[in-house]
Amino acid sequence: MKQSHLFTKTKKEVPKDEASKNAQLLIKAGFIYKEMAGVYAYLPLGLRVLEKIKQIVREEMDAIGGQEFIMTAIQRKELWEKTDRWSDDNVDVWFKSALKNGTEIGFGWSHEEPITDLMKQYLTSYRDLPTYVYQFQTKLRNELRAKSGIMRGREFIMKDMYSYSLNAEQHQTFYDAVIEAYLKVFARVGLGDDTYVTFATGGAFTQFSHEFQTITDAGEDVIYVNREKHIAINEEVLSDTVLKELGVTKDELEKVKTAEVGNIFNFGTVKCEQLGLSIVGAEGQSVPVHLGSYGIGITRLMGVIVEHFSDEKGIIWPNEVAPFQVHLVSLCKESEDVAKADALYKQLQTAGVEVLYDDRDARPGEKFADSDLIGIPLRIVISPRSLENNQVEFKYRQSGEETHIFYTDVLTAIQ
Amino acid sequence: MKQSHLFTKTKKEVPKDEASKNAQLLIKAGFIYKEMAGVYAYLPLGLRVLEKIKQIVREEMDAIGGQEFIMTAIQRKELWEKTDRWSDDNVDVWFKSALKNGTEIGFGWSHEEPITDLMKQYLTSYRDLPTYVYQFQTKLRNELRAKSGIMRGREFIMKDMYSYSLNAEQHQTFYDAVIEAYLKVFARVGLGDDTYVTFATGGAFTQFSHEFQTITDAGEDVIYVNREKHIAINEEVLSDTVLKELGVTKDELEKVKTAEVGNIFNFGTVKCEQLGLSIVGAEGQSVPVHLGSYGIGITRLMGVIVEHFSDEKGIIWPNEVAPFQVHLVSLCKESEDVAKADALYKQLQTAGVEVLYDDRDARPGEKFADSDLIGIPLRIVISPRSLENNQVEFKYRQSGEETHIFYTDVLTAIQ
Numbered sequence: 001m002k003q004s005h006l007f008t009k010t011k012k013e014v015p016k017d018e019a020s021k022n023a024q025l026l027i028k029a030g031f032i033y034k035e036m037a038g039v040y041a042y043l044p045l046g047l048r049v050l051e052k053i054k055q056i057v058r059e060e061m062d063a064i065g066g067q068e069f070i071m072t073a074i075q076r077k078e079l080w081e082k083t084d085r086w087s088d089d090n091v092d093v094w095f096k097s098a099l100k101n102g103t104e105i106g107f108g109w110s111h112e113e114p115i116t117d118l119m120k121q122y123l124t125s126y127r128d129l130p131t132y133v134y135q136f137q138t139k140l141r142n143e144l145r146a147k148s149g150i151m152r153g154r155e156f157i158m159k160d161m162y163s164y165s166l167n168a169e170q171h172q173t174f175y176d177a178v179i180e181a182y183l184k185v186f187a188r189v190g191l192g193d194d195t196y197v198t199f200a201t202g203g204a205f206t207q208f209s210h211e212f213q214t215i216t217d218a219g220e221d222v223i224y225v226n227r228e229k230h231i232a233i234n235e236e237v238l239s240d241t242v243l244k245e246l247g248v249t250k251d252e253l254e255k256v257k258t259a260e261v262g263n264i265f266n267f268g269t270v271k272c273e274q275l276g277l278s279i280v281g282a283e284g285q286s287v288p289v290h291l292g293s294y295g296i297g298i299t300r301l302m303g304v305i306v307e308h309f310s311d312e313k314g315i316i317w318p319n320e321v322a323p324f325q326v327h328l329v330s331l332c333k334e335s336e337d338v339a340k341a342d343a344l345y346k347q348l349q350t351a352g353v354e355v356l357y358d359d360r361d362a363r364p365g366e367k368f369a370d371s372d373l374i375g376i377p378l379r380i381v382i383s384p385r386s387l388e389n390n391q392v393e394f395k396y397r398q399s400g401e402e403t404h405i406f407y408t409d410v411l412t413a414i415q
Numbered sequence: 416m417k418q419s420h421l422f423t424k425t426k427k428e429v430p431k432d433e434a435s436k437n438a439q440l441l442i443k444a445g446f447i448y449k450e451m452a453g454v455y456a457y458l459p460l461g462l463r464v465l466e467k468i469k470q471i472v473r474e475e476m477d478a479i480g481g482q483e484f485i486m487t488a489i490q491r492k493e494l495w496e497k498t499d500r501w502s503d504d505n506v507d508v509w510f511k512s513a514l515k516n517g518t519e520i521g522f523g524w525s526h527e528e529p530i531t532d533l534m535k536q537y538l539t540s541y542r543d544l545p546t547y548v549y550q551f552q553t554k555l556r557n558e559l560r561a562k563s564g565i566m567r568g569r570e571f572i573m574k575d576m577y578s579y580s581l582n583a584e585q586h587q588t589f590y591d592a593v594i595e596a597y598l599k600v601f602a603r604v605g606l607g608d609d610t611y612v613t614f615a616t617g618g619a620f621t622q623f624s625h626e627f628q629t630i631t632d633a634g635e636d637v638i639y640v641n642r643e644k645h646i647a648i649n650e651e652v653l654s655d656t657v658l659k660e661l662g663v664t665k666d667e668l669e670k671v672k673t674a675e676v677g678n679i680f681n682f683g684t685v686k687c688e689q690l691g692l693s694i695v696g697a698e699g700q701s702v703p704v705h706l707g708s709y710g711i712g713i714t715r716l717m718g719v720i721v722e723h724f725s726d727e728k729g730i731i732w733p734n735e736v737a738p739f740q741v742h743l744v745s746l747c748k749e750s751e752d753v754a755k756a757d758a759l760y761k762q763l764q765t766a767g768v769e770v771l772y773d774d775r776d777a778r779p780g781e782k783f784a785d786s787d788l789i790g791i792p793l794r795i796v797i798s799p800r801s802l803e804n805n806q807v808e809f810k811y812r813q814s815g816e817e818t819h820i821f822y823t824d825v826l827t828a829i830q
Contacts, residue, residue: 007482007537007546033533036520041486041533050485067422070457070465072450073488073553074570097510097522099569100559105451107512107522118448118456122422131422138488138553144515154514155489 001044001324002345003358006030008043010370021218022303023149025315029373031323038146038154040299045374048323050157053298054136056188056320057159060181064174066134066161071114073140075106079113083274093141107140112267112293115162116275123164123289126281130170134161136298151218151259151303163292164272166279171290175264178294182212182262185296189305190318195261196232198223199242208237212262212296218307219259226252259304267291309398315375316397324356326414327376329367331383341382344392344410351411372397380410416459416739417760418773421445423458425785436633437718438564440730444788446738453561453569455714460789463738465572468713469551471603471735472574475596479589481549481576486529488555490521494528498689508556522555527682527708530577531690538579538704541696545585549576551713566633566674566718578707579687581694586705590679593709597627597677600711604720605733610676611647613638614657623652627677627711633722634674641667674719682706724813730790731812739771741829742791744782746798756797759807759825766826787812795825 008030015034018024026032031046042050080086088094095107123131139158146154165171179197186195194215199208213223225232226248269288281287309316330341345357358367371379381393391404405413423445430449433439441447446461457465495501510522538546554573561569580586594612601610609630614623628638640647641663684703696702724731745756760772773782786794796808806819820828
């Protein structure tokens with residue numbers, strides 16, 4: 001994409017009420033736009049990052065047998081009454097409205113209820129289990145405060161997955177597979193080293209539940225980690241018994257601030273029983289269904305990545321989620337040089353390299369500052385001076401490393 | 416995808432209140448699920464079709480310079496008050512709710528206002544124009560009646576594009592380009608022959624506006640067409656003057672029922688003036704901006720395609736939007752034959768062919784009926800009998816044409 005064509009521009013100012021680092025950087029660099037607190041639009045650069053993250057998650061969910069579909073934002077009151085989650089006393093994040101005929105509706109802040117109700121039409125026999133479905137859904141949550149940028153929104157994108165299993169064992173097998181798949185996701189987006197499967201309180205069905213927590217100062221949670229053993233524990237379950245079980249002592253743990261980037265949850269058979277989903281077992285008997293739910297906040301994850309990978313100059317995108325692989329910055333003015341820059345852009349595009357081409361008529365300093373702010377992993381500078389030696393300059397955003405590469409060797413040097 | 420893995424099944428029954436052919440077929444075949452009137456979830460097969468349609472639209476919008484981004488569902492009251500479109504008296508499809516602090520919000524039924532307000536941050540100079548942006552957005556509209564299946568929803572996906580131009584001429588150039596791009600879209604989804612650019616009343620800024628109307632009995636509109644000259648006119652502009660201008664007589668026109676599949680609209684400079692978007696011209700003067708908006712209802716288009724391409728047995732997907740290219744139906748039982756069916760499935764997948772593989776343990780009659788209902792363009796039947804001659808059977812859903820192909824020639828025969 002030519003930068004002269006991109007309608008967004010980098011900005012020096014952000015809205016006064018924008019306190020979070022992730023939103024400040026993303027607004028300045030032109031990735032997002034603030035509609036109101038906790039409500040952000042995703043501009044062309046931002047949408048590219050979102051789609052990259054979604055595709056990584058999609059691949060890992062497909063790999064463990066997930067089937068993608070998409071539910072609705074509009075929800076039926078009667079379903080949520082069955083599980084006692086309609087009342088604002090029990091769920092305090094509902095946005096509600098009404099149809100013309102007065103029928104109350106809610107806007108989806110979660111989807112266990114409607115998906116389980118849908119499944120009553122398709123899951124009837126033990127042969128239909130296990131079944132795993134997931135969606136990328138825009139969730140609407142009426143949060144009292146929304147001040148963590150895109151890390152906690154009133155409108156945000158979530159990948160939510162649901163497993164329907166025949167028994168506790170079948171449930172557990174998939175639950176364990178999801179833990180592995182989630183760790184792959186977090187590794188691929190660059191957060192592997194600082195993301196922990198964290199032991200938390202288990203609720204009614206299991207000794208522990210699990211959260212995925214990433215170390216970041218912007219986080220709202222506090223956990224105890226042992227970096228060497230890659231073990232993490234929530235404060236609420238930190239007891240001598242648990243420490244012994246995990247083979248660590250209190251002294252070996254470090255207290256850190258974290259953001260929850262994923263959660264997995266076991267509903268046992270309660271939710272399906274409340275909603276009337278049961279199947280016919282091998283002996284013709286009625287069998288309750290085990291439900292698990294597994295979430296990754298896609299926009300939240302993007303926010304955590306920005307909190308995690310940035311410096312005083314701007315964002316430093318990890319390779320797999322960067323909006324482009326290469327930022328080709330041209331300082332050329334003379335038509336002969338401009339032709340060489342244009343030709344390199346075309347060559348990279350033809351080779352399937354994702355390139356943002358800064359072909360703007362702007363000062364070098366402005367171009368470099370914008371490039372640092374936007375944070376594409378590899379910057380290639382082509383200038384009259386570099387072309388004197390038939391060269392271009394490679395500069396890596398993360399390491400700051402600079403090398404000179406012959407114009408004709410660029411493709412080889414990238415791949 | 417293996418059909419044994421697909422959680423949806425074909426159904427004989429549809430909800431009692433479902434009167435429309437498109438939703439009846441799509442529900443029976445397992446593409447959609449009705450949450451309530453006008454509110455449908457898209458199941459794995461349905462989501463595949465939606466994404467195919469979106470990709471076609473995306474390619475054609477990109478080709479004319481469109482930049483994709485995504486706005487928000489939650490909308491600010493004050494913006495819509497500026498253009499007098501907040502009041503329920505003026506816009507009767509709002510879903511509204513409120514934040515915890517009492518601030519009223521609306522859910523996006525359209526997006527001219529917030530996008531134009533956003534553009535005030537980025538479009539400042541005549542050099543920034545023209546700019547074209549588009550999104551695929553879930554629109555929420557509180558329709559009094561919603562009984563046309565996915566053709567008119569309370570929640571539906573729309574591609575909406577907006578053009579910001581320096582003057583009427585620049586606006587017109589893009590407006591004409593959109594007409595061509597839309598015609599390409601409708602041709603690619605298979606509706607080209609029966610879709611007409613229709614002359615309608617022009618409003619304040621132009622003599623005519625344009626609609627894109629597809630002939631279908633399920634349509635809510637009536638237009639007059641001349642199929643030979645591919646001319647169409649709305650009843651409201653049908654006058655002797657217009658007929659003369661278009662070079663047709665009333666006798667040469669046929670009255671047909673149609674569904675609007677696209678619309679394009681010229682707002683002139685009014686909307687940008689109301690919202691305070693102006694730019695600095697070449698001579699330093701303040702210049703008003705011309706706004707155009709261009710919509711295609713993605714889910715509506717899917718509904719029209721189903722209305723248009725179906726028979727008593729089920730859906731007949733056009734190639735470019737079919738959920739899969741090939742429906743591989745195996746009637747094999749013996750392990751040697753099953754191995755051959757499995758191998759063919761893998762071979763097709765490896766070659767990049769999108770295949771739904773009916774590997775279920777079911778009767779041939781059931782498999783064929785399901786295959787007809789689902790409507791994938793090419794069915795390949797592999798059976799013990801066909802394998803006796805080292806062959807499989809090709810059957811085309813649209814033409815009904817059947818041929819026998821040697822097992823080893825399948826790939827060649829497809830490509």
